[in-house]
Amino acid sequence: MDYPDDLLYTKEHEWIKVEDNRAKIGITDYAQHELGDIVFVELPEVGSEVVAMEPFGVVESVKTVSDLYSPVSGEVVEINSELESMPETVNSNPYDKGWMITVEMSDKEELKELLSADAYAKYVEEESE
Template sequence: MELPSGLKYSREHEWVRVEGNIAVIGITDFAQSELGDVVYVELPEVGTEVEANNTFGVVESVKAVSDLFAPVTGVVLEANTTLEDQPELVNSEPYEDGWMIRVEMKDESELNDLLEADSYRAYTEEEGG
């Protein structure tokens, strides 16, 4: 499982790349592998307010529908519309071209609730049983 060390991770299996007061958000390698072939992604429109621990969109594999949970609160600056036509990027490049939204953070202290790569790995190992 690939887990870049510069990122923050949520217990709902999203990652966050912090760029100043902006959070770039996607789902982790663990999440995409559990989901299987991603065939549909639904993301919020630019300007939407997302709230930490609330759903901001949906990712669907062939078999299952899963909610996406915002790791931080803020306003959506950009959504990765490439995923409308190429949802498989979530599988092949979860941390790069498979990113989902860019959010202007309202409260950067929320980042403290997120996990570092090592503790997220331990968390997935526990969860994966």
């Protein structure tokens, strides 16, 4: 499993990439692997508000429906609308082309609650035991 060092992670298996006040959000390699073939992604509208650790969308595999949790609070400024027609991108490329939303953060203090790549890798290892 691959967990890039320049990202932060949640225990709900989302990643976040911070650039100034903006944060790009997606799900981790572990998450896409656990879900299996992803066939549907439902994202919020641009301009809507997301709240830290509350659901902002839904990802569905053949068998399961899972909520997506936002690592931070803020306004959605961009969504990856390509996932509508190619949800499988989340499986093949979770950290790059499989990104989901970009959020203009309202409280950067929330980042302190998130996990580093090492801490996340350890968490996943413990959880899957």
